[in-house]
Amino acid sequence: MTDLQHNSDAQAKERHSVAIFGGTFDPIHNGHLRSAIEIKEALGVSELRLMPSHRPPLRGAPGAESRQRLAMVNAAICGEVGLFSDDRELKRDGPSYTVDTLRDLRVEMGEAVSLTVVMGSDAFNQLHRWQDWQSLFELANVLLLHRADHPVAAQADVDQFTAARRVTDVCSLKTMSAGGFYELGLIQLPISATDIRQRLASGRSIRYLVPDAVASYIAEHGLYTMKDIGNPV
Numbered sequence: 001m002t003d004l005q006h007n008s009d010a011q012a013k014e015r016h017s018v019a020i021f022g023g024t025f026d027p028i029h030n031g032h033l034r035s036a037i038e039i040k041e042a043l044g045v046s047e048l049r050l051m052p053s054h055r056p057p058l059r060g061a062p063g064a065e066s067r068q069r070l071a072m073v074n075a076a077i078c079g080e081v082g083l084f085s086d087d088r089e090l091k092r093d094g095p096s097y098t099v100d101t102l103r104d105l106r107v108e109m110g111e112a113v114s115l116t117v118v119m120g121s122d123a124f125n126q127l128h129r130w131q132d133w134q135s136l137f138e139l140a141n142v143l144l145l146h147r148a149d150h151p152v153a154a155q156a157d158v159d160q161f162t163a164a165r166r167v168t169d170v171c172s173l174k175t176m177s178a179g180g181f182y183e184l185g186l187i188q189l190p191i192s193a194t195d196i197r198q199r200l201a202s203g204r205s206i207r208y209l210v211p212d213a214v215a216s217y218i219a220e221h222g223l224y225t226m227k228d229i230g231n232p233v
C-alpha cells in the first residue's frame with residue numbers, strides 16, 4: 001500500500017474497524033481483559049479480536065496447549081460485547097509471525113478496513129526482532145500500549161520508523177486502513193501470566209486475577225502444575 005493511499009484512507013471517515021490483540025494468553029488474565037475493553041473504547045472499533053499465538057516466535061513453548069489457551073480466551077470473553085477470539089494462528093504450522101497473520105486478515109477483509117494491531121511495550125521493545133517488522137505498518141496501524149513494568153525502549157531504527165508514522169489522536173487510527181502509530185497510556189492491572197503460573201505451581205490461589213470461568217478451566221484440566229508451567233527463553 002502506498003503513502004498516497006494512506007492519505008486518502010485518512011480522509012474516509014466511516015470504515016469498518018478491527019483491532020487485533022495478540023498474545024500467548026498462557027493463561028488470559030484480568031490485566032489483558034481490562035486493557036482489551038479500554039483499547040476497544042479508546043479506538044472506537046467495532047471488533048477487538050484476542051488472538052492466541054500458536055507458536056510464539058520469541059519465547060519458549062507455552063505451558064498450556066494452543067487449543068486450551070484458546071478455550072480459556074473464549075471462556076473469558078463469553079458475553080462481552082465487541083470482544084472476539086480469532087483462532088487463525090492455530091491453523092498455521094511454523095512460528096506464528098504477526099506479519100503472516102496480517103496478510104491473511106487483509107486477504108479476508110480487503111484493503112479498506114481499518115486494522116490496528118495492539119502491542120504492549122514489552123513486545124514493542126523487541127520489534128526489531130520480529131519477522132519483516134516494517135511490513136506490519138503497510139498492513140495495519142500499530143497501537144503501542146504502555147506497561148508500567150516495561151518502559152518503552154525500542155531500538156533507534158524502530159523509534160525513527162514509528163515517529164514518522166505517529167498520529168496525534170487515537171481516533172485517527174479508525175479512519176486509516178494502515179500505517180498509523182499511536183502510544184496509549186493506560187492504567188494497567190499489575191497482573192502477569194508468569195505470576196499466575198507460578199502461583200498455580202506453588203498451590204496458591206489465582207482468584208480475582210482471572211475470570212472464574214478461566215480458573216475453573218485451569219482446575220478441571222490440571223493446568224500449570226510444576227511440570228508444565230512453561231518457561232520464557
Ligand code: ATP
Pocket residue numbers: 022023024025026030031032035118119120121122123145147188189190191192193194195
Ligand atoms: P507472560 O507473563 O507469560 O509473559 P503476559 O501476562 O505478559 O504473559 P502475554 O500473553 O505475553 O501476557 O501478553 C499479551 C499482550 O498483553 C502483550 O501485548 C502484553 O504486553 C499485554 N499484557 C500483558 N499483561 C498485561 C496487563 N497486566 N495489562 C495490560 N496488558 C498486558
